[in-house]
Amino acid sequence: MKATKIVIIGLGVSGFIAAKTAKKVNPDAQITIIDQKEYDMFSACGLPFVMEGVIDEFDELIHSLPLEKMNMVKLLKHRAVSIDSGNKVVTAVDIETSEEKTIPYDSVIIATGCFPFIPPIPGAHELMNRGVFVVSNPENAKQIVDYSKDISRAVVVGAGAIGLETAAAIAAHNIDVTVVEMLSHAFPRAIDPDIAKVLERSLKKSGIKLMMSATVEKVSGDDRVTSVTVNGKSIPADMVIMASGVRASWDLAKDAGCEPGNWGIKTNAKMETNITGIYAAGDCVETVSPINHKLWMSQLATTAYRQGIAAGTNAAGGYETYDGSLTTFVSVIGSMEVAATGFNQFFAKSAGYEVVTGKASGLTRPDWYPGAKEITVKVLADARTGRIIGGQAVGEDGAASRVNLISLAIKGNMDLHDLYSAEFAYCPAVSETYDPLSKACEFAIRKMKK
Amino acid sequence: MKATKIVIIGLGVSGFIAAKTAKKVNPDAQITIIDQKEYDMFSACGLPFVMEGVIDEFDELIHSLPLEKMNMVKLLKHRAVSIDSGNKVVTAVDIETSEEKTIPYDSVIIATGCFPFIPPIPGAHELMNRGVFVVSNPENAKQIVDYSKDISRAVVVGAGAIGLETAAAIAAHNIDVTVVEMLSHAFPRAIDPDIAKVLERSLKKSGIKLMMSATVEKVSGDDRVTSVTVNGKSIPADMVIMASGVRASWDLAKDAGCEPGNWGIKTNAKMETNITGIYAAGDCVETVSPINHKLWMSQLATTAYRQGIAAGTNAAGGYETYDGSLTTFVSVIGSMEVAATGFNQFFAKSAGYEVVTGKASGLTRPDWYPGAKEITVKVLADARTGRIIGGQAVGEDGAASRVNLISLAIKGNMDLHDLYSAEFAYCPAVSETYDPLSKACEFAIRKMKK
Numbered sequence: 088m089k090a091t092k093i094v095i096i097g098l099g100v101s102g103f104i105a106a107k108t109a110k111k112v113n114p115d116a117q118i119t120i121i122d123q124k125e126y127d128m129f130s131a132c133g134l135p136f137v138m139e140g141v142i143d144e145f146d147e148l149i150h151s152l153p154l155e156k157m158n159m160v161k162l163l164k165h166r167a168v169s170i171d172s173g174n175k176v177v178t179a180v181d182i183e184t185s186e187e188k189t190i191p192y193d194s195v196i197i198a199t200g201c202f203p204f205i206p207p208i209p210g211a212h213e214l215m216n217r218g219v220f221v222v223s224n225p226e227n228a229k230q231i232v233d234y235s236k237d238i239s240r241a242v243v244v245g246a247g248a249i250g251l252e253t254a255a256a257i258a259a260h261n262i263d264v265t266v267v268e269m270l271s272h273a274f275p276r277a278i279d280p281d282i283a284k285v286l287e288r289s290l291k292k293s294g295i296k297l298m299m300s301a302t303v304e305k306v307s308g309d310d311r312v313t314s315v316t317v318n319g320k321s322i323p324a325d326m327v328i329m330a331s332g333v334r335a336s337w338d339l340a341k342d343a344g345c346e347p348g349n350w351g352i353k354t355n356a357k358m359e360t361n362i363t364g365i366y367a368a369g370d371c372v373e374t375v376s377p378i379n380h381k382l383w384m385s386q387l388a389t390t391a392y393r394q395g396i397a398a399g400t401n402a403a404g405g406y407e408t409y410d411g412s413l414t415t416f417v418s419v420i421g422s423m424e425v426a427a428t429g430f431n432q433f434f435a436k437s438a439g440y441e442v443v444t445g446k447a448s449g450l451t452r453p454d455w456y457p458g459a460k461e462i463t464v465k466v467l468a469d470a471r472t473g474r475i476i477g478g479q480a481v482g483e484d485g486a487a488s489r490v491n492l493i494s495l496a497i498k499g500n501m502d503l504h505d506l507y508s509a510e511f512a513y514c515p516a517v518s519e520t521y522d523p524l525s526k527a528c529e530f531a532i533r534k535m536k537k
Numbered sequence: 538m539k540a541t542k543i544v545i546i547g548l549g550v551s552g553f554i555a556a557k558t559a560k561k562v563n564p565d566a567q568i569t570i571i572d573q574k575e576y577d578m579f580s581a582c583g584l585p586f587v588m589e590g591v592i593d594e595f596d597e598l599i600h601s602l603p604l605e606k607m608n609m610v611k612l613l614k615h616r617a618v619s620i621d622s623g624n625k626v627v628t629a630v631d632i633e634t635s636e637e638k639t640i641p642y643d644s645v646i647i648a649t650g651c652f653p654f655i656p657p658i659p660g661a662h663e664l665m666n667r668g669v670f671v672v673s674n675p676e677n678a679k680q681i682v683d684y685s686k687d688i689s690r691a692v693v694v695g696a697g698a699i700g701l702e703t704a705a706a707i708a709a710h711n712i713d714v715t716v717v718e719m720l721s722h723a724f725p726r727a728i729d730p731d732i733a734k735v736l737e738r739s740l741k742k743s744g745i746k747l748m749m750s751a752t753v754e755k756v757s758g759d760d761r762v763t764s765v766t767v768n769g770k771s772i773p774a775d776m777v778i779m780a781s782g783v784r785a786s787w788d789l790a791k792d793a794g795c796e797p798g799n800w801g802i803k804t805n806a807k808m809e810t811n812i813t814g815i816y817a818a819g820d821c822v823e824t825v826s827p828i829n830h831k832l833w834m835s836q837l838a839t840t841a842y843r844q845g846i847a848a849g850t851n852a853a854g855g856y857e858t859y860d861g862s863l864t865t866f867v868s869v870i871g872s873m874e875v876a877a878t879g880f881n882q883f884f885a886k887s888a889g890y891e892v893v894t895g896k897a898s899g900l901t902r903p904d905w906y907p908g909a910k911e912i913t914v915k916v917l918a919d920a921r922t923g924r925i926i927g928g929q930a931v932g933e934d935g936a937a938s939r940v941n942l943i944s945l946a947i948k949g950n951m952d953l954h955d956l957y958s959a960e961f962a963y964c965p966a967v968s969e970t971y972d973p974l975s976k977a978c979e980f981a982i983r984k985m986k987k
Binding site for chain 2: 100130132133136141142147148387388389390392393410412413415416417418419424426428453455456457487488490491492494495496498499500501505506508509510511512513514515516517518520521
């Protein structure tokens, strides 16, 4: 293969994996990676666990990558300011010296990630860093920890993974936490209200207050945050965490002429944008659902990883596709594990499915084995064919492993009976003879027979 | 439905589930269950954990079943002595009074289970219960615990699940344990030597001695066991556990005219024997492998459960099939979890497959998350098509959950690329971004491309 020049913009999961893969596919590739950070990479999903104290230091989340050893050029503290697809050059600016550099490319991979969305709530921007915070990197997560030391009451805006994981992390330090969610239940985009209920019960038990279907209308305070107004009522608060979702960092791509979708940069299955030679991967792109091949958003590390493999392979002259994401995820919130894959009932109905569901609660081990935990598993299928289209689980243990099985069943176009009759390993120290997942499928099958 | 008379012989997993299912399918069914035991049922898989001390009492493994409440007749302490398929009656004898009872049936389900095989080793039978023991029920497991109190050295014959789980349980009480296995490695029927090696290293580290490719030629002692002879060499031993496999309890079935297979009673997919109206399920039957539909043996609680569902449904006039077993299992031995499904390399080759394998070791969580455990995962596929035909995993955690995914992939006729590209949930508290299972598939795919 020829010595392809590849420029990668953004050193996160997809950027790094794209670089590594490109080098594997074409060892002669000349790879330049541009990133604004001072260090190579950090594990964003680990931030709540440092905030909580499960992990000692934020430094443990910051990783040095052997990029120079892999013969790559690394431009840290540089901002990519433009991609000129006509002349095939990327322009980057040294953030410290303002020096401009132009880097020629054969392929460029945009892996610029996403940024926290801050809703236009009066006071939110004004009091930013004076009580209002976001969680998106070790720096702002550390700010929260430092600020938390002197306060007693916090409000978290948004009951998605970042919001709830942060709420549990802060609550672990004896801070009174209220989570305010605009929609009706926890993880509204990912799970159904009945599964959310199980999680919400556990959160409430641990002392976290939940305000669902509630809107934060105002953040108040002079020098620092002192209260928020929710549904017309003032609530005292020393700190407000904005966890109302993230948005794709796609300005650079759009300026370069890359076609935007609804939520991210559009690509084909090769992760190539509408402009030949410009690829995009990770949190900044839009993907499809493998269930119905319609547009879908998946801002997960696992998605970024696989998209990085495809983008890196193709940018280096190989061939690899990424076939979409089921947004299979797991989140650990206090003592609870919650996981989901595919469509929830809301999205399934929106996509035109008549849905049959099966839900079962049971134990992860026999009741006579120490440490058996309660788990609730739900499976969603197309009521006409029985084909599995989604699943959710919540419990103190084992939610991810059940949801992974449902994810694989969706991937294999399996129906309820296939998953019901699947053979799972049993040993009292690990599992039950008849898993709650099998039971959930059994219940759904019974509903279909009616 | 008419009031079918169903006689179930044997109250284990398959007998009980068959009874429960039959009653669900036909609430008017008149069900009689015959068993020799004094109590309803026990969880055999829990025995090693009581022996080890993880569970306090053997009584916790003994379960009372609501059979009378379900309008079933229960004949405990009764032995079924014959099935007369011409007159459709089962004859049972009250073990205490020798009273004979004849019970008419429309359907009979033979769920007589299995018994421990004791190899014809001189001294083994003679010293039974005087140092020589088997593990198959709470009574003999308790005998082992009692006998163990005064001894310091034990030999376990057989390195399958029962042998190794028992070895670890005994070793936990500071008894010097040597496991003697005739074949070359641990779990010889289920896993490959390279995966066994990982387990064997851990066993040795914990102080358990292993003698592989070794034969116990003699058990010696006058009043009690004092030594065993292995490969011509005498080894001092106070106790010998015979864990050299189990055999189907099929005499009753054979006497009734049911056709025997190589290892168990032959049935069709409805779990019906060659004699109309006589069904069989559980450890006493032979099954098929769903991979190649050839005869296969699967003496697992999970298999018994599913076969019980099919036998009970059909015996009650419904329709249900059992499609064979991949012998998906997990065993916990000391700190190690070992699991497997489908064919290992030996059986795959015997079945005519050209095998490609992929093996990867990795962590169950990121290395910066506390409690990350090493796991080794191996996947086996048909080298011509990439279709997955088996898998194994070993580690301190998560072996079963990977093997369950491989089992489901086999069920779904998936190939290596399907499983490789499956989407698993990531959260540092639970998993890694790129699972060792995905990596194992990646390695196997790379070998296929060559």
